[in-house]
């Protein structure tokens with residue numbers, strides 16, 4: 001049995017814990033959080049109230065002889081916590097994305113885990129969402145020929161959705177603790193991961209971005225475009241784009257965060273649409289217009305993935321199961337490795353520098369040396385941030401209420417947590 005400890009019992013721990021609860025190969029032995037009430041609350045909810053609690057994570061690591069540590073804390077704490085665990089001899093560490101708030105810290109984590117022979121996983125769950133796994137299989141079979149253009153639409157909705165603590169916002173809207181903004185950098189890590197993986201790429205070459213803070217500290221609306229590296233002069237150029245829209249009046253029930261994703265990939269002989277991820281399974285999923293995967297090729301439209309679970313939690317369970325298997329068998333590599341996690345952090349920073357400087361940013365410009373020189377510093381939101389807040393967001397509650405009164409189908413919402 002692999003002994004597991006969790007550091008950080010905030011919002012996401014509810015989902016990260018699932019894989020360990022289901023696994024026959026691990027035993028969850030302890031949790032740590034500076035906030036005792038938050039940790040004991042979670043233990044109660046998970047039905048694990050007898051588990052050991054530590055306020056100080058170092059004490060937990062020193063006393064519990066852990067094989068696996070799951071780090072689920074704000075980004076600026078990822079490197080020091082990884083360092084402590086690795087030095088203390090923890091065999092394997094799963095670090096929630098983004099790997100760190102700076103490239104220097106990514107380098108430090110990679111170096112540390114190499115020196116201590118620690119298995120390091122950067123936890124990015126979209127990569128394991130059942131519908132996305134199916135889409136990847138189809139793409140690998142060349143169902144749409146050679147994929148040329150990737151697009152992901154992110155809609156931040158008016159909910160109703162899972163409650164997110166104010167504390168979780170406070171460190172996310174601070175560039176010093178987050179490493180960028182809460183959407184493009186933080187949540188964007190998932191979308192950029194999928195943009196590389198589905199297109200069979202390791203990184204991008206150039207990025208251009210517009211990032212707006214119209215509604216406050218949230219970096220949305222935003223539009224980002226990029227170019228993948230061209231493999232040879234006679235291979236086709238490939239591009240990608242990502243957009244974030246804060247649709248604050250959009251009634252859109254979700255069991256998880258108030259956001260959803262829609263992907264479109266154009267290839268040399270077809271087009272693929274992948275509908276929904278985070279909010280998959282809600283009423284939109286049940287309409288005939290939104291099957292999980294749609295492919296148009298050779299004059300025919302086909303649907304795929306309707307037999308698969310459309311519930312975001314499976315991306316977490318699958319990701320953790322994969323990691324446990326790597327640790328247990330010593331075979332294969334975690335998804336993602338430190339180097340791959342660092343690539344995502346670089347990618348996530350490029351659009352901000354582009355927006356700040358009004359130019360295309362190249363991959364090579366974002367590194368620890370540039371951080372030291374101050375040439376890839378992400379600025380905090382401008383003083384004008386939030387000008388649209390009152391006008392734009394005040395309508396939200398009214399319209400949502402009005403919509404519900406007018407008889408929208410889903411009048412109530414409950415956070416589903418069925419084990």
Ligand SMILES: NC(=O)c1ccc[n+]([C@@H]2O[C@H](COP(=O)([O-])OP(=O)(O)OC[C@H]3O[C@@H](n4cnc5c(N)ncnc54)[C@H](O)[C@@H]3O)[C@@H](O)[C@H]2O)c1
Pocket residue numbers: 007008009010011012013032033034035038055057071072073074075077096097098123124125165167168169186
């Ligand atoms: N995979 C996903 O879809 C996803 C979604 C949300 C968050 N995340 C990631 O998960 C991580 C945590 O995010 P969250 O939303 O749960 O944040 P959160 O703010 O809800 O939780 C963070 C927790 O860490 C605790 N903490 C802070 N300092 C600590 C310390 N020194 N020792 C022990 N505990 C400490 C806090 O008390 C808090 O309970 C971040 O890396 C975030 O980007 C991933």
